[in-house]
Amino acid sequence: xxxxxxxxxxxxxxxxxxxxxxxxxxxxxxxxxxxxxxxxxxxxxxxxxxxxxxxxxxxxxxxxxxxxxxxxxxxxxxxxxxxxxxxxxxxxxxxxxxxxxxxxxxxxxxxxxxxxxxxxxxxxxxxxxxxxxxxxxxxxxxxxxxxxxxxxxxxxxxxxxxxxxxxxx
Amino acid sequence: xxxxxxxxxxxxxxxxxxxxxxxxxxxxxxxxxxxxxxxxxxxxxxxxxxxxxxxxxxxxxxxxxxxxxxxxxxxxxxxxxxxxxxxxxxxxxxxxxxxxxxxxxxxxxxxxxxxxxxxxxxxxxxxxxxxxxxxxxxxxxxxxxxxxxxxxxxxxxxxxxxxxxxxxxxxxxxxxxxxxxxxxxxxxxxxxxxxxxxxxxxxxxxxxxxxxxxxxxxxxxx
Numbered sequence: 001x002x003x004x005x006x007x008x009x010x011x012x013x014x015x016x017x018x019x020x021x022x023x024x025x026x027x028x029x030x031x032x033x034x035x036x037x038x039x040x041x042x043x044x045x046x047x048x049x050x051x052x053x054x055x056x057x058x059x060x061x062x063x064x065x066x067x068x069x070x071x072x073x074x075x076x077x078x079x080x081x082x083x084x085x086x087x088x089x090x091x092x093x094x095x096x097x098x099x100x101x102x103x104x105x106x107x108x109x110x111x112x113x114x115x116x117x118x119x120x121x122x123x124x125x126x127x128x129x130x131x132x133x134x135x136x137x138x139x140x141x142x143x144x145x146x147x148x149x150x151x152x153x154x155x156x157x158x159x160x161x162x163x164x165x166x167x168x169x
Numbered sequence: 170x171x172x173x174x175x176x177x178x179x180x181x182x183x184x185x186x187x188x189x190x191x192x193x194x195x196x197x198x199x200x201x202x203x204x205x206x207x208x209x210x211x212x213x214x215x216x217x218x219x220x221x222x223x224x225x226x227x228x229x230x231x232x233x234x235x236x237x238x239x240x241x242x243x244x245x246x247x248x249x250x251x252x253x254x255x256x257x258x259x260x261x262x263x264x265x266x267x268x269x270x271x272x273x274x275x276x277x278x279x280x281x282x283x284x285x286x287x288x289x290x291x292x293x294x295x296x297x298x299x300x301x302x303x304x305x306x307x308x309x310x311x312x313x314x315x316x317x318x319x320x321x322x323x324x325x326x327x328x329x330x331x332x333x334x335x336x337x338x339x340x341x342x343x344x345x346x347x348x349x350x351x352x353x354x355x356x357x358x359x360x361x362x363x364x365x366x367x368x369x370x371x372x373x374x375x376x377x378x379x380x381x382x383x384x385x386x387x388x389x390x391x
Contacts, residue, residue: 011197019186043200049274062274069273069280091200093191108182111175124277130179143276157172164170 028071039091223258242322246307299347
């Protein structure tokens with residue numbers, strides 16, 4: 001018989017790692033409504049798979065795998081996914097920060113834009129790299145070799161560097 | 170701009186999110202109370218019912234073949250249909266295996282490749298429909314025999330059969346051509362894209378982009 005997953009632990013883990021969901025949604029969806037739907041779908045799939053989570057592993061690695069798989073599948077559908085929640089509530093809300101430094105804000109927006117323009121797998125690799133995941137961990141999450149990860153990262157870095165320099169000209 | 174600078178922008182983004190992100194706990198709890206059911210479950214059940222039907226039909230046709238083994242028209246018709254139903258059975262079985270093995274906590278390349286393979290098998294049904302078109306005569310031949318014990322091959326005129334045979338000979342290469350054309354490799358052709366998109370109800374073009382991305386990863390020889 002399956003033991004129901006612990007809701008409190010799940011809520012706590014999601015709260016601690018909500019930034020991962022937000023960043024993935026922002027990178028894979030341009031529209032706010034799509035981002036809301038994707039966030040719900042990611043959490044739904046995380047909850048569904050929570051029983052299979054081995055506490056011996058890092059939660060963020062497991063979470064990234066599921067969230068990126070859901071995001072890529074969602075992105076590929078090219079249309080809005082089914083709604084799981086029958087009311088229009090936003091799962092993760094970004095509150096306006098009035099003290100924001102305009103130059104930093106601009107750079108963040110540019111980086112988000114450049115990441116969103118990358119290919120499906122490149123986007124995932126970049127998100128993992130920027131979240132300080134090592135090549136080995138990225139290779140495990142994506143399912144490619146460390147050498148492939150290194151080569152991909154070099155190409156993505158060149159692309160981002162070019163994008164930034166073209167933008168500052 | 171160097172990676173360290175890009176990372177510092179990302180850290181600034183992280184700091185901003187840390188301060189400003191709020192999780193809607195009510196919404197999170199609502200998601201947890203949803204019935205935990207895979208979106209692929211309806212497809213899995215559909216395929217299970219389908220595979221049972223294929224087994225029944227294949228056994229029944231084998232019995233028919235055994236009974237009429239020395240009557241050429243019935244034996245050939247039954248063999249043709251058994252052949253197609255076996256191909257459909259294998260296709261269906263492969264889909265069930267993929268769905269059963271699907272687990273989003275596996276690595277991205279494996280899961281996304283499995284999803285695309287599943288789409289390919291679903292598309293194979295459309296291709297099989299084209300391929301089995303020339304055997305359309307097998308259905309009335311067997312149906313009349315079983316339902317009315319009537320042998321339409323010997324009862325209908327020679328001219329009618331000659332016309333049917335000529336039509337089948339013309340139809341066969343066309344159907345083989347269609348079978349070969351309707352694949353993901355030819356997605357750039359508008360009519361192929363139209364047929365596949367109508368049969369799959371998902372964006373095959375994006376799936377193709379992903380397949381290309383995977384192929385690049387596998388064949389670039391890093």
